[in-house]
Amino acid sequence: MRAHASVLHLDLDAFFAAVEQRDKPSLRGKPVVVGGVGGRGVVSTASYEARVYGVRSAMSTREARARCPHAAYLSGRFEAYRSTSAKVMAVLRDCSPLVEPLSLDEAFVDLAQAGLPDLEVATVTALAEEIRARVREATGGLTASVGIASSKFLAKIASDLRKPDGLVVIEPGTELALLRPLHVSVIPGVGPATVERLRRAGVHTVEELERVSQDELVRLVGKAQGQGLFQLARAEDDRPVVADRETKSVSVEGTYEHDLTDRLQMSAIVTRQAGEVAKRLRSSGLSGRTVTIKVRLYDFTTLNRSSTLPAPTDDPATIARLARALLEDLDTSGGVRLLGVGVSGLADWIQEDLFAATGEDDTPDTGTTADEPAPEEPEQAGARWRNATWAPGMDVVHAEHGRGWVWGSGKGVVTVRFETAETPPGPVRTFRADDPGLERWRPPSEEQPAEQ
Structure with missing residues (x-):
């Protein structure tokens, strides 16, 4: 361990759900569940109001609806989460050059590189309070829980002790006294x-x-x-905070509180993870040849299986098809605690993939993984496709009524609540799914270039 409490861990509270509540005034203070909304969907994030009813991440959406039927169930908006995360990471990098993002909603920061006059508890505490205030301002009101300690391990534990919106500093010399009474599951x-x-x-x-x-x-x-x-168990952890490095692979994985045993659920999870990997590849202008799945079994045995394509791809259906095939060859009957999909062998070019799946039935459901929202589909013409893409929570704009979000859709109609983060709770209107005045709304930075 370090001599000073100089490792900070920041964790945004119920991040996906908090972003939805920020952007949808009618949902503030109410139960919100982000994740797969289909029959085999999985909860990604539950707001604290939903957690009161026992809803948690990695739970099936079916069970979540049974526990909390009055919650708002949204399919997720990755671009909103990514842009919000970028603002948080910018705040952290402004404080220290050594920032190690772990995901969209959490990161380690090395305060020893922050240019502080000293690393005494009062000094790092003051900086942490400043960081939390700046994060709240930069994100439009989101809260973060922060832990500071002499190692990564202890800093992460500290950030969990007073959630949500908490700050805990473990003073040097008190680490074991704090750690010993805790349940082993904190490790x-x-x-x-x-x-x-x-x-x-x-x-x-x-x-x-x-x-x-x-x-x-x-x-x-x-x-x-x-x-x-x-x-x-002896608080021994000397891992350094490692800043961003050159990307050699792109991957998404999730660890689950309860072991997974349902093969259909696991198939749905790797499909959604494959979609998220493809989205990240495309946003970075990359493609890859090798698809890998990572499976950690109930007994902590970790298995990795890979398949290599003849040419690089960023096609979500292709990545998902290979990931599911790799998963099918593994014996997961004892339970799975972690699932992940990755793509390596990266390139900055794409060749038309002759083996890409094209049918809609290639995707088991329209849900998401336990840790990421579903990737957004490209716009296509036709009422059938438009109706299929009106996902709950999606940002839309109507020629007459302005901006809003999809409340729900089905049977040829779509219901929209017209409100934004800057307005009071708004009215609800229902339209035909192919209403020419209704379209998906994107922030200016996300507008797609016109086709040639």
Whole structure:
């Protein structure tokens, strides 16, 4: 560990749902669930109002609706999340040159490189309060929970202790005193299966874990995890904060609170992850030849399987088809704790992929993964396609009524609530799905170039 509490971890609170509540005044203070809205959809993020009813990430949307039927179920708007995240990361990089983003809504910051006069607790606390205020201002009111400690491990734990909108600084010398009473599940990678194994060995708290020898931990949970648990139980973590590096691959993965066992659900998750990977490739002007899936089983065994194409692609259907095929070859009957899809062998050019799937039935459902919203589809002509793309939560604009968002759609109609982040809660109107006056709205920076 460092001699000073100089590693900061920032985590935006219920990020996707918070962005939706910010941009949709009628949803403020009400339950909001972002994720797949189809029959096999998965919850990505639940607002704190929805969590009161037991809704959580990685839960099936079907179960979430049963627990909280009055919540707003939205399919997600990745561009809104990405642009908001960029503002947060800009605030962090203005404070320190060493910022390590972990996802859209969280990052580590090395305060030792922040140019502070000292690294005393009062100094880093003041900077953290300034960062939280600047994040709130830059994002239009979003809150962030922050932890500061002498290591990455402890900083991340600290940021979880007073959610939402909290700040915890673990003073040097107090790390073990804070850590020991906590349940073992606070340690990253300790999910339900590992918790159960430790429980059977009489281990419930970090203090009890600290008393177990390394050899015994290896016997209980395997070599890699056993060695890691032995170190973290003693607050030993010397990993540095690593700033952005050259992109060698693009990937999306999610770790789930409860092991996944439903093959259809897993197939839907990797399909949505493939779509998000494709979207990120396209936004960076990249393509890739090798599709890889990462699967961590219930016993913490991690499997990686890859398939390489004859030419690079950024096609979501192609990436999804290969990812699902790779998943089908694995035995996941015991349960899966992590799923991920990645593309490597990157290039800055695309060749028409003769093997790309073209039919709509290639995608199992219209939901999202447990950690990312569904990728947005390109505009196409025709009432059938327009009706299919009116996803709940989508930004739209009407020639007569102005800007709003899709409340719901189906059976040839679409219902819109007309409001924005800058207006009071607005009225609701219903239109034919092919109403020529209604179209998707994009911020000016997202406008697509005209076709040649």
